[in-house]
Amino acid sequence: MKIFRLFLISAFFGLIFYSCNHLSYRTYEVPDSELVETPDPDYNTTLNEDYEYFVEYMFMGNRSENFGTYFNKFFSAEEAYEEAMKELESAFISSYNPKLDSLDQIPPVSSGIKEKFNKVIELGSKILQYNKDTRYFDDAVLLIGKSYYNMQEYLQAERKFEEFLSKLTASSLYDEAILLLARTKIKLRKKQDGETILRNLLAKTENNEIKSSIYEELAILSLTKKDFTAAIEQFTKSIDFTSDKDNKARKLFILGKIYSLIDISKAAGIYERVIDNTSNFDLEFYAKLNKAIITYKTGKYDIALEELEKMSRKYRDYPELKQNADFEIANIYFIKRKFDKALEKYYDVIIDYPGTKVAADSYYYLGSYYEKEKGDYFNAAINYKKSSETFPSSELAAEGLKKFNNFDKYFTLKAELSDTTKADFPTENPELEKYRKIREAKKPGSERKEQEFNFPGKEKGSGGFRNFIAFDTTENKGESGEPIQEINLPKDTSLKAGLRKDTVIDWEQRARDSLLAIERAEDSIRTAKIDKRFLLFFELAELFYFNMQINDSAKYYLNYIIENDISDLRKARATFMLALIYKADNMSEKEESLYRQIIEKYPATDVANECRRILGLELIDIKEDKTEIAYNNAMSELTKNNPERATELLKEIFALNPDNEKLPKIYYALGWIYENNLNKLDSSVKYYKLLKEKFPSSVYAISVIAKLDIIAPEKFENAPGDSLKVMRDTSVVKKDSIPGNQIIEDELTKDLIELPPGDTLMIPLPQDTIIRQNLIEQ
Template identity: 25%
Template sequence: MQDKRKIIFSIFVFPLLLGIGCAYFNTFYNAKKYYQKGLAEYKKSQTEKSGSLSSSRMGGNTQFQKAVEKALKLLEYYPKSRYVDDALLLLGNAYYYQGEYLSALRRYEELLEKFPKSEFRFQAEMGRVKCHVALRQWDLAEDILSEIMSGPLSKKEKGEAYFYTGKLFEFKKEFTSAAEAFEKALAWAEESLQIEAGLAFGANCDSIRAYDRAVKAFRHVLKLDPPPEVRLEAQIRLAEALKYLGEYSEAIRLLENLLGEEKNKSRAPEMRLELADCLARKGDVEGAILTYRDVIQANPNTEYSAKAYYGLGILYEKEKKDYERALENFVQVKKQFARSVKADSAELKARDIFRLKALREVISAGLRGETKGDISVETTSSEEDSLFPPARYIALDSLWADSLWFEDQIKQFKARQMYIEEIDEYEMALEDVEASDDPPVKKLEEKRKQKENILKKLNLERETLPDSVQTAYLARARQEREKNFQAMRRAENPELSSFKAEELDKNLFLLGELYFFRFSLPDSALRQYREVISRFPNSPYAPQSLYSLFYIYHTVKKDSVRADSCAQWMLSRYPTTPYARTVRKVLGLQTATMEDTLEEWFSKAEQYLFNEKKFEDAVQWYSRIYKNYPQSELAPKALYATAWIYENYLDSLQLAKALYDTLSRKFEATPYGEKAKQKLEGLKMASSQTSLPKEPVQAEPISEKETKVDSLHSQEKRGASPPLEVPPPLLKEDQVD
């Protein structure tokens, strides 16, 4: 009986159990099959994306979704099967590649919680790391990696852990740490991961400009016999690294070989852009220009053509100094591909050139003395001032008139010009008739009569048209033409409205800044800065320009002699400016106190007053003291000296009185306040004696009395004042257009 039951069980139950096992195995098998297909599509899309300048959607989503459905079915219907941990890992990976990182994270954590001793534990932990990195949760990812690295790992697991450590640092843009981690991954990882680790190592070496290490990394990848698309990627990256390493010939040779193979056609535009850059760096500018144009012709209205136009703009700007052609190419970048990675840079470059042209124009106008209103335009064509061109009539139709009479007179004036043109036509016709072999007499007479009638009509119109109307007509015509031309010029260069011709000092300074910071032309910048200092020594832009001279000589040209000369001049001429403080700091000099500065200013004023007889310059230096430091001890003395100069040398008694009055009120407790009161009394008495012969008011000479008592130049306090430093001479090599 017992044997009979075993037979029944074998016949009915065992096949049933076997069917159930086959069912969940088939379910998992199908899930795994779809997952593998999705992964293959994903990797292919990643490779294509790395060689494409336009972003593309990740591949494999459809297959991943089918894999997810099958895996979820297994968990629902067969929760106790031996493939549950497999299914959880597959779900986590499929969600991850679909970009559903939170869902993936939940499945990885579920696997670790339910199957702490699963063979897939390490993969689940690395899945958690990848999800936290994708979610930018750096700290959580780093904690998991530290915990993993502290435990026992196989060689394969150690290589993978180092690889994802590198990925973490790469996402954090810590490229040096990333390169170190990828280098360790190369030492531990299996060959399948070494290819990816080698590419990542080379890319991060590029980011930290360790191009020699990048070259070694890409060559290592090529030795591993990678798939064709990965091999091409490594070769292109190798050429780029060789370029930055200065190995232009080798890079060019490699790129030309790759371009010669039909199988690499899909990435030809990218390689041609790289080739053009290599040619330009090697010095073959014409070859680079031709290569860029080939890219534009073969790939219009794409990111490739936009990059090519940008490259052309750089070549025309930097190498050929042809700013018009550079501008044309920079403007084309956005037109070719509005979302180009070079669009913003090209727009800034174009703006710089517009500013350069505008500044040159307003500076030229300022130097010509055109400092009011719009910049005038010199007309070179005499024909434009003529009354005869018919195009003038069309433009003048928009002119308004003061009255109906004026409009009528204008119409007559226009008609007269039309008659003149008709006469010209008849004269040409007469010449043609007379030149013929057998001129028809009747036709000749007819043309002559027509001409005479027009001349009579023309004389009549001349008598009825006042000269004032003609003058007004021509004046308005010129104004309208000038207005239209100015509008056209501003439309061509929008930066023209940013500058005023009368602000010549500011414009010269801004042109110097543009040359130095945007066009990397320090010699041209030096010339502009010197113009500011020589033409406008008292301008607020003068100390800035002088500091720029110092900076270029000190930092860029390493010319200590000229830098020291600029520094001395800065400390002498502009000692209290922030630029002077910066110069002192750079040169390690002790910062001057306010008292030292004021004494130096007072000394300069005395130098101008007593030695050079430059009274206005003396007033300027005295004024700096009492205006900027009214609380200082030297303020009343400087104010008194200013009033005294206006009274005795600059013939301005009214201004002198006003200054003496200010001094007597604001500084009445000082000796100079008392002297000011005495001066005011003396001036009042002198002005009241109008009937008597007027004699000049003799002021107590500062030069002979006060300076003996408290002059800042007395021998007891200091030696003779050194002469004012002058700017270093402009040498031949600095004279740059």
């Protein structure tokens, strides 16, 4: 019996020593070498909590491995993940604070946060490689997937979550992995797949925190669809399911943002609940900030201003928070039109918090002040540009860049119109730099004399703002209520006053003038310049209408084009754009009238057909304008130095029965070619006379009046055809003639007349266009 007892005692202690050695129990055979990647265990067994407790208790090796895995790898990975998430959460709160659209977006991840997430992935990967049968294996897989997700590497995250779901079905984290996979699908723009996964999980899970997260994801999806009612309902359920006060506060904050868009009266109360629930320092600040914004948006400016000033003092040691309070203080002054205080506060924000979002937004509001209050587009452009450069990811900075590009184009077009070089924009706001110097001089210890700063537009001792010149608007008002000076363009360019005196030409004297060739070249240049100027006017009208939404300036340019342009097609387009402006202003009668005007004046154009479509009229089949084609062919022959063929083509146009509006140009072209290229003055007079008799009010007829008045008609009544002949006797040369010019003899008067060589350029427009050019340049 004694021996049997000794045997039992020995067996017991032997079992203890055997169980408590440094060997580990595994579901697979372990190779002898160390640090070799272990094969996959039976995860259904290793992830069972009862199994893990048993082997830890019975086998010292398992206990040691779990202990070492936790403290050497998993604990460090989890700590790094929590630090990264804390930083990311702060950035996330501040990013979705101003704009709800950012709820389905993760803000840009800083390099510091990425470094922490990469550390998580590195440590987690070691657990996956060497510690597959520990209790931390599923946690490690999930941490790696979440790190990829938060670094916005969604493909890697999707692969890791799918790997988890395929192998670790026994894990207690399985529902969370499904939730994370659904979120990742949504980020990869597989929204329908993601939503289906969420709704299926909602029907199966019993975890209230998972349900809370599902309802939050569904609410964000509803927000992206602008379904605010559904979003509110889903966020309310999400708040009800969670028992975590900080999580509840964060969801309440988003709910407050939604109410600020659709029912601002309820938003302040929601932000109060956020303050009561949160322990997050940043979230508490932003809840107070948004409550103050709601307060001033409901007209309680003084209460909001007092609260924001308290916050500015309270958070003075936290500049990343204080700057937001200071910026909103400036906004209140701006809304109340206390521009001197607003500009000073914006300047302070820019100087105190350089390179920040609030600095960029302050530049934007400075640009808005110059644009809308002062009509000073140049300084507006400077500040909009600074806004886009200071913090490019800001929403207002993106809008500022659009505005700068518009103003840059505006000044480019203006420079082309004035035939000058566009001025470069300064790299800094000049007024801000003056203020910076004065502020520096006021610092303690500075010996510089303090200066009084006069804000832009405010004259010292005037008590008010002076009106800057508005570059382009016919209705922009100064603070006195008086219209600001308009752009200097002629409003009446009609020829009712008749020709200027300097357009009367002594024909014979001009023929002898050795500068005639230069004058003809200048005519052609002026014609091209005029066409270019009207093209630039049209571009300005498009810029004001489509890009800048300043319709009064667009109308001004369009009306000018309609009244004065030489291009019928451009007139039609300008009239159509003017009709669109009247449509936007709900002036349907004027809109329809302009459509009918286009159809009447420019019937064979695409613009006219579009007007017919709008009015419900039958469209016409627009064919090529044979008259215009023939005219262009004639001009082509003229450029090839074939004036005879050019006149033949022009005469063939009469057989095409062209519209009356085109005949004056044909008569004028024939007269001009006979005069300047073929040197047949009587034939030239013939077509000029027909032009004057048939179309006396056309600009072409007006341009030839001086010529016909100077030349004595009786000289040609009984003369044989084309009595002016080019002299073939080269010995007859005027003493003061220019080499290369032609010398002709009038057979009636026997006078010698010097003319330059035949002009092969396109026919310049009538002298009337020179008058218009002069008026435009005034």
